[in-house]
Amino acid sequence: MHDTLMHPPAPRPPRARPARFPATSVPRSFARATIFCLALAALAAPTSATEPGRGGTLVVAGGAGLRHLNPAVQSGAHTGLGVQLFAGLVRVDDGFRPRPYLAERWEISGDGLSYAFHLVPDARFHDGTPITAEDVAFSLAVVKEHHPFGIAMFDAVERVDTPDPHTAVIRLSRPHPALMQSLVPLLMPVIPKHVFGDGRDPKTHPMNAAPVGSGPFRFKEWARGRHVILERNEDFFIEGRPFLDRIVVKFFNLPSVRMLALEKGEVDYYPFAGVRFRDVASIADNPDLRVSTGGYEALGPVNYVEFNLRKPPFDDLRVRRAVAYAIDQDFLVNTLHGGLPRPGYGPLHHSSPFHADGLNRYAVDLERAATLLDEAGYEPDADGVRLRVVLDYPPFHADSLGTGANYIKSQLKKVGVAVRLRAPADLPSWAQRIGSWDYQFTMNSHWTYPDPVIGVHRIYLCGNIRKTIWSNTQGYCNERVDALLGEAGSTLDVARRKALYGEFQRIVSEELPLYFINEEPYVTVSHRTVMDPPETVWGAMQPLDRLWLDR
């Protein structure tokens, strides 16, 4: 056995807020103001230069979409709260390197098929029951069967051996490069077998609403639609943590009211802040607030235009390319979006170690777009219209996707494509339309997660063409891509994976089942009194045991 870090030894580039803006961009005044304010905010970022203070209540602004508190059987933005309640075997640092958490150390066999985790001996669940290897084995089985990405994360797991109460050995049928990244608390929370192992369906288990956890905070109260109250776990297995006495997550429906509550001090911390890009600079002007776009590389949100490849006109590559050539990405990102998001050119987030440079960027070229449409047989009629199409867009990521859709409509008109925008009544209506393949092209977005195995493969594999949202809804199938992803998902050789993913990205950027527009920046706004807010790769979706209040 030897210690091995499963992710590339070379850490990702250090995060610095200004660096998130494209170096080649020519920001206009708004963007410059935004960058300046964010840079100031970064300089003023609270750090642990002083001794962290104990106590206090942190009020967090949350959206109202919380269904339950068990991250073992759900994913998405509302899962973050579960991370405060449940510990995972490991957590990761800014370079995605696994660090001890519930597992104080681990060994990995030379063939990469066996991972032995040694648990913190005196770790206990919130009801006082010791956390054992049996709980780890049970949790992994539940996640594998019931989590949306359970199969992607743990399909390679053959079994979990428990030679003693504090050792869990994960046995794999094949090397699994994303295993360690899948063992963080958000993706594989350690849940109590004595509570959830009673034979009831974990997805609808009543204790999902009032869980007995293992993390830094324990459940106290959930007033549905109103708030969740968590209290400090006095028996947390990390000595002296957490610093806060209490976390109250207060739910809001209107982002503007959420922001006003933050400005008036009713709320301290607002992750995934639903603020318009153009408002970020003015928020940064408020001396009581701190605004940041740092972190969340582990989510790696990418925004794109998705083409339904099953029917004309977008079954024709020339038409898809014509759309790509009609879009001026620089204008979209730097002018319409104020330079805040980073442009996206391919299926992997820029922070991924497997992200490839030199992909086809389809620099705006309206003549070429028109020629491609001519070649595809779409000649202009008497009104100059070649094609009439409908573009859907979802209600989330309003700046990137809503504004983006309007921009694309105006650009495509220049090449004779008449676009009708179909605004969504709400998320379910849009999700049903896309999930049932009843669309022509749509704005869309998904999280790429810390390893492509978890968040990227699902969008491109032939076997994942499903009638559910955030699968391969566009109907893309390329055997070579399947082979590349299959091999990249079962080798530990980082250089080989980089080469495989490089080819995958080149194929996808040429075949354009999706045309990438940008990477969604997640804005976090907090009060100056909030110290050491997490700006790590998981952002606010990691334990808040280091955060403290300077009051």
Add this chain to the structure above:
Amino acid sequence: MRLAPILGRRLLGAAALIAAVLLLNFILIHLAPGDPALTIAGGMGGVTEEILRDIRRAYGLDAPLHSQLLLYTERMLSGDLGRSLFYNAPVLDLILERLGPTVLLVLTAMSVALALGTFLGVLASRRPGGVVAHFVTGVTLAGYSAPAFWVGILLLLVFSAAIPLFPVSGMYDVRADGAGLPRALDVAHHLVLPAITLAIVFLAQYSRIARASMLDVLGADYIRTARAKGLSDRAVLYRHALRNAALPVVTLAGLQFGNMLSGAVLVETVFNWPGLGLLAFESILRRDHPTVLGILFFATAMVVVANLLTDIAYRIVDPRIRAGTAATGRPR
């Protein structure tokens, strides 16, 4: 005319009305686009088809619509409102958690609108063409015309942001552990802006009705007699005229209860007031059919009961109706 038979007939009618509304709601809500299973799946962050099938089976969404309706009817008859698709919790519990705040908000707003509206109506009726009357008409008309949503945001910006007199959101300060009187005062403090917002919309109607009714009554013979007796203007207005002019206002208040409930949806959303309106808004977006149907059932029942009580109230208050001369004697 005896009250009991009338009450019996009214109760039967009310039950039939509730049943009809429920049936209509059930059909309408299932005709709306959007699959609840996909919404749940979206909340889970995307799922496989197997999990989606499980969700549909677990919540009975795989059954044909008529089977779902049959099941729903059976449940309703046994007093079971079902389980929320979103929260996986009994709908009745969710509604009871939220009923208190909504009733508090609506009754407070109604009291404010009723009292202030009547007062303004009386004020305007003293000199119908005067400056005060025009001012009252202008102000109440503006309040009536402005959407509750907009009024709420405006009040927030003025009285929470610019002049920080009132809190921005919620029903009480979540940082405080208060109970008893301090919590009650905290709730009252949080209630001011939402209640005023909701009241403003209904103020105009009360003031207009009160004004018209007062003008009607002030021309009556007994008012002339009262003046001839040398009573003061104030005594004539408030002791003689208002008592008689208040009947239509009270009637309107009962009939407005349903409108108040629907207005509460917007007001609760703006102020994050944790009532039924907010739950309804969220549940519609989530395609949480059992919860939406449960709320509609409660709202229908409350409106029907309010109308019934109004009916009974003015039978008691107005001797002409009690005497069976309702066709001609109902207050205008």
